[in-house]
Amino acid sequence: MSENSKIEWTDHTFNPWIGCTRVSPGCDHCYAAVSTPARAMHVTWGTSEPRHRTARSTWKDPVKWNARHETFFAEHGRRQRVFCASLADVFPAL
Numbered sequence: 688m689s690e691n692s693k694i695e696w697t698d699h700t701f702n703p704w705i706g707c708t709r710v711s712p713g714c715d716h717c718y719a720a721v722s723t724p725a726r727a728m729h730v731t732w733g734t735s736e737p738r739h740r741t742a743r744s745t746w747k748d749p750v751k752w753n754a755r756h757e758t759f760f761a762e763h764g765r766r767q768r769v770f771c772a773s774l775a776d777v778f779p780a781l
């Protein structure tokens with residue numbers, strides 16, 4: 688069961704920025720491009736389009752989650768799972 692995400696297989700999602708580039712036909716129906724955050728922040732998908740950097744508080748989330756590792760591990764018997772860049776490309780083509 689996820690703790691801070693509606694995605695069942697992860698406990699948290701972390702987006703360092705929002706934005707991506709369609710790279711294949713598999714991206715034709717990209718959920719991230721039409722997601723609520725992308726639309727609210729007017730992020731346009733594309734190689735040369737600027738990425739929207741997320742808040743400083745968002746960047747601190749992984750540190751907070753890591754600080755709770757021992758407690759989480761004791762409760763769940765596993766490490767926390769983090770879906771990194773659910774709305775972004777981790778390695779943008781520049």
Ligand code: SF4
Pocket residue numbers: 707708709710711713714717718719720732773774775776
């Ligand atoms: S997030 Fe990027 S790589 Fe993933 S489906 Fe959307 S455009 Fe394609």
